[in-house]
Amino acid sequence: MSLWENFVGGLTGLFDFMGRRSDQIAELTLEHFWLVLTAMIIAIAIGITVGVLISYWDPIAYPVINVTQVIMTIPSIAMIAILIPFFGIGFNNGVAALTLYALLPIVRNTYTGIRAIEKAVLESAIGMGMKESVILFRIKLPLALPVIMAGIRTSVVMGIGIGAIAAYIGAGGLGILIFNGINWVNYPMVWTGAIFISIMAIIADLVLGWTENKMSWRT
Amino acid sequence: MIRLENLTKKFTPTDPPAVDDLSLEIKEGETCVLVGPSGCGKTTTMKMINRLIEPTSGKIYINGEDSSKMDPIKLRLGIGYVIQEIGLFPHMNIAENIATVPRELKWPKEKIWKRVDELLETVGLEPEHFRNRKPKDLSGGQRQRIGVARSMAADPPIMLMDEPFGALDPITRAHLQNEFLRIQKRIKKTIIFVTHDIDEAIKMGDKIAIMRKGKLVQYDSPEDMLSTPANEFVVNLVGGNYSIKRLHLIRVDEIIDRSPFTASPEGTISETKALLDKSKLGLVVITDEKKKVIGLVIPAYLKKEGEYNADIMEETGATVGLGSTLNDALSVMLSSGQGYVIVVDEKERIEGVVTLNGIMGVLQDDD
Numbered sequence A: 001m002s003l004w005e006n007f008v009g010g011l012t013g014l015f016d017f018m019g020r021r022s023d024q025i026a027e028l029t030l031e032h033f034w035l036v037l038t039a040m041i042i043a044i045a046i047g048i049t050v051g052v053l054i055s056y057w058d059p060i061a062y063p064v065i066n067v068t069q070v071i072m073t074i075p076s077i078a079m080i081a082i083l084i085p086f087f088g089i090g091f092n093n094g095v096a097a098l099t100l101y102a103l104l105p106i107v108r109n110t111y112t113g114i115r116a117i118e119k120a121v122l123e124s125a126i127g128m129g130m131k132e133s134v135i136l137f138r139i140k141l142p143l144a145l146p147v148i149m150a151g152i153r154t155s156v157v158m159g160i161g162i163g164a165i166a167a168y169i170g171a172g173g174l175g176i177l178i179f180n181g182i183n184w185v186n187y188p189m190v191w192t193g194a195i196f197i198s199i200m201a202i203i204a205d206l207v208l209g210w211t212e213n214k215m216s217w218r219t
Numbered sequence B: 001m002i003r004l005e006n007l008t009k010k011f012t013p014t015d016p017p018a019v020d021d022l023s024l025e026i027k028e029g030e031t032c033v034l035v036g037p038s039g040c041g042k043t044t045t046m047k048m049i050n051r052l053i054e055p056t057s058g059k060i061y062i063n064g065e066d067s068s069k070m071d072p073i074k075l076r077l078g079i080g081y082v083i084q085e086i087g088l089f090p091h092m093n094i095a096e097n098i099a100t101v102p103r104e105l106k107w108p109k110e111k112i113w114k115r116v117d118e119l120l121e122t123v124g125l126e127p128e129h130f131r132n133r134k135p136k137d138l139s140g141g142q143r144q145r146i147g148v149a150r151s152m153a154a155d156p157p158i159m160l161m162d163e164p165f166g167a168l169d170p171i172t173r174a175h176l177q178n179e180f181l182r183i184q185k186r187i188k189k190t191i192i193f194v195t196h197d198i199d200e201a202i203k204m205g206d207k208i209a210i211m212r213k214g215k216l217v218q219y220d221s222p223e224d225m226l227s228t229p230a231n232e233f234v235v236n237l238v239g240g241n242y243s244i245k246r247l248h249l250i251r252v253d254e255i256i257d258r259s260p261f262t263a264s265p266e267g268t269i270s271e272t273k274a275l276l277d278k279s280k281l282g283l284v285v286i287t288d289e290k291k292k293v294i295g296l297v298i299p300a301y302l303k304k305e306g307e308y309n310a311d312i313m314e315e316t317g318a319t320v321g322l323g324s325t326l327n328d329a330l331s332v333m334l335s336s337g338q339g340y341v342i343v344v345d346e347k348e349r350i351e352g353v354v355t356l357n358g359i360m361g362v363l364q365d366d367d
């Protein structure tokens, strides 16, 4: 068999699989989506809060950012294992792992976004008598928003990819197709999982990129 | 009234103090200019007044009240603050920028937007045109006008201005200085104005405080500063040529000739010729029905073909505003190459004429 025939045969197999299993694929895609969305909502809430807090006190800023950086370097399989004592296996463990991975870009971008604000802007705000809480919500966060959004976008795209690993501890999602496909030597199955994860990541990237643009005060 | 009492600020234990035992009293409605070389402690002094910096020792009294006992937020809401870098909020439009302090003070919406328009008018920017624009769409001069408008929004009795016009080109700077003087004449704020430009200090100040290495060297009116400098440092800072410096002090309205002949563009040349013959100034200003200056006729133009003033008049760029100093007027004369300049009010309507001879007269009076 030539390479070309192999390729065509593979594609036919892939489409055949997608056609037969479309219900399951839709279900897993939705599961994957919820998993990532839940983790992101938690990561955004924690990440922005931490980013804001460390922007007030430089001595702890770099240690905190370094910790989140170290978290990111933990291999995902290991991360899931480490979390089992705290979250058991299943959805919660998956969410916790994804949340931890998502923290760094959000914390770091919130911090740098706030720190990058022109000194004169903050000085005039304080000098005119604005309260710190007002400055935070009306000046700092809006000005840092484009940078924060870029961090969120990085986290989401990354989270969708890493989310595959959650299937390993029974948190569901498209990773199931990949793990089962490997076990059963079913390549159309592995491909389907990979392709749908990529499509989801690309769509998320486009949507968030567009939102980032819409929200930016620079335009 | 603002009173600084033995005010001292040490940033580090080892370096000499940035502000060193400074005592100063600024009367209500007066403009006090802090002037001195870079690093002499002007900004530090100013920031201690609105408590962006806390003094190491000494006191600041505002209308008799110890400012260290006041709530800093309340204190600052009552003090307008303008800095050289302006610090407009780039994500807000011009109206929102100006509305900052009134919003903090929880004014009703309609009152805020009415005030915004009023302030835009005051600083010479068309509200319709500027309200909804972003700071980045404005020129440097326009941004600084917004900075001034924003600081005046809630009508604070005190204004702190740290080299507000320092980043502007000389023409825009002179323009804004004059406008600010015109506004100040009406609103009578107590102003602390920081500059390192002695000419600006002479022009803007009712009182000048010369500082050196954190210490007050001399505190006087511009006239006394020029006539009796306290020491060599002041002499050097003020620079020689007392008469020329005085041109910064005298405003055009003091030597203005308010009775130049005027004519309309539809007037006939023969009438204008008759006016020119009678005129000491040797010019006839052509104005429209609203007294707005549109051009002028001097004897040389009479040689041109035509029947009406409109045919022979020429436009003149040589005008200055009412608040301008003789120095401004002289600059315009030098750049237009003419021995006169037409003085106009804020709506470009004729007020009169200032001539080179008039200015020379002032200089000769000094001798």
Ligand SMILES: Nc1ncnc2c1ncn2[C@@H]1O[C@H](COP(=O)(O)OP(=O)(O)O)[C@@H](O)[C@H]1O
Pocket: B011, B012, B018, B036, B037, B038, B039, B040, B041, B042, B043, B044, B045
């Ligand atoms: N935050 C600060 N920390 C340490 N030193 C400062 C600080 N701010 C100003 N200084 C020092 O205080 C002196 C006076 O500064 P400043 O008031 O800004 O001068 P000016 O406004 O007259 O140019 C300078 O020597 C400056 O280096």
Ligand SMILES: [Mg+2]
Pocket: B042, B043, B044, B162
């Ligand atoms: Mg300064």
